[in-house]
Amino acid sequence: MSASIRPACAADLDAVLEIEAAWPTTPHWPRRQFEAELSELGLKRSVFLVAEDDLAVAGYAAAWLVQDEVQILSIAVHGGMARRGVGRLLLDAVLEAAKAAGCRRATLDVSERNAPARGLYESSGFAAVGRRPGYYDDGSDALLMDKPLT
Ligand SMILES: CC(C)(COP(=O)(O)OP(=O)(O)OC[C@H]1O[C@@H](n2cnc3c(N)ncnc32)[C@H](O)[C@@H]1OP(=O)(O)O)[C@@H](O)C(=O)NCCC(=O)NCCS
Numbered sequence: 333m334s335a336s337i338r339p340a341c342a343a344d345l346d347a348v349l350e351i352e353a354a355w356p357t358t359p360h361w362p363r364r365q366f367e368a369e370l371s372e373l374g375l376k377r378s379v380f381l382v383a384e385d386d387l388a389v390a391g392y393a394a395a396w397l398v399q400d401e402v403q404i405l406s407i408a409v410h411g412g413m414a415r416r417g418v419g420r421l422l423l424d425a426v427l428e429a430a431k432a433a434g435c436r437r438a439t440l441d442v443s444e445r446n447a448p449a450r451g452l453y454e455s456s457g458f459a460a461v462g463r464r465p466g467y468y469d470d471g472s473d474a475l476l477m478d479k480p481l482t
Pocket residue numbers: 355357358359405406407408409410413414415416417418419420421442446447448449450451452453455
């Protein structure tokens with residue numbers, strides 16, 4: 333995989349929004365939410381990264397740093413680039429950035445029906461620690477997952 337990871341910038345937002353909109357399983361943030369991640373305040377509390385492949389945005393990840401915890405909020409890969417290691421590169425980079433910022437654990441919510449995302453998180457060491465019944469629009473439960481950062 334030749335993709336590289338770098339911090340997102342305003343010029344990436346069209347591509348990020350396009351990737352996000354293409355999946356039913358992302359939170360579908362409005363543009364202003366992504367813009368907020370790039371604001372002065374957002375940059376202090378967020379990790380917002382893109383994967384770039386051949387100068388095109390292949391995926392993105394957004395997370396919040398909340399005291400000693402990083403909350404993974406949204407991660408998605410361009411449909412044409414799926415299953416080529418980009419999601420794992422992005423997740424690893426978020427976790428490394430969070431560790432460098434002093435975080436000791438990572439948390440996230442994922443639909444129990446989202447097999448690709450669950451596969452990514454479980455193979456990265458996340459374990460389910462809770463469940464929110466019927467949390468998503470399709471009626472699926474949210475699994476609360478947790479990973480210690482050491
Ligand atoms: C989840 C997602 C980011 C994974 O990205 P990806 O680049 O395709 O994943 P990778 O190639 O890095 O694969 C990493 C691991 O994820 C799991 N995985 C990825 N795609 C999978 C699939 N279709 N089925 C089962 N497991 C899958 C596997 O464990 C894989 O490891 P392996 O290839 O060694 O078996 C991608 O499927 C995606 O963008 N999904 C839509 C958005 C979404 O639902 N995001 C999560 C909620 S915000």
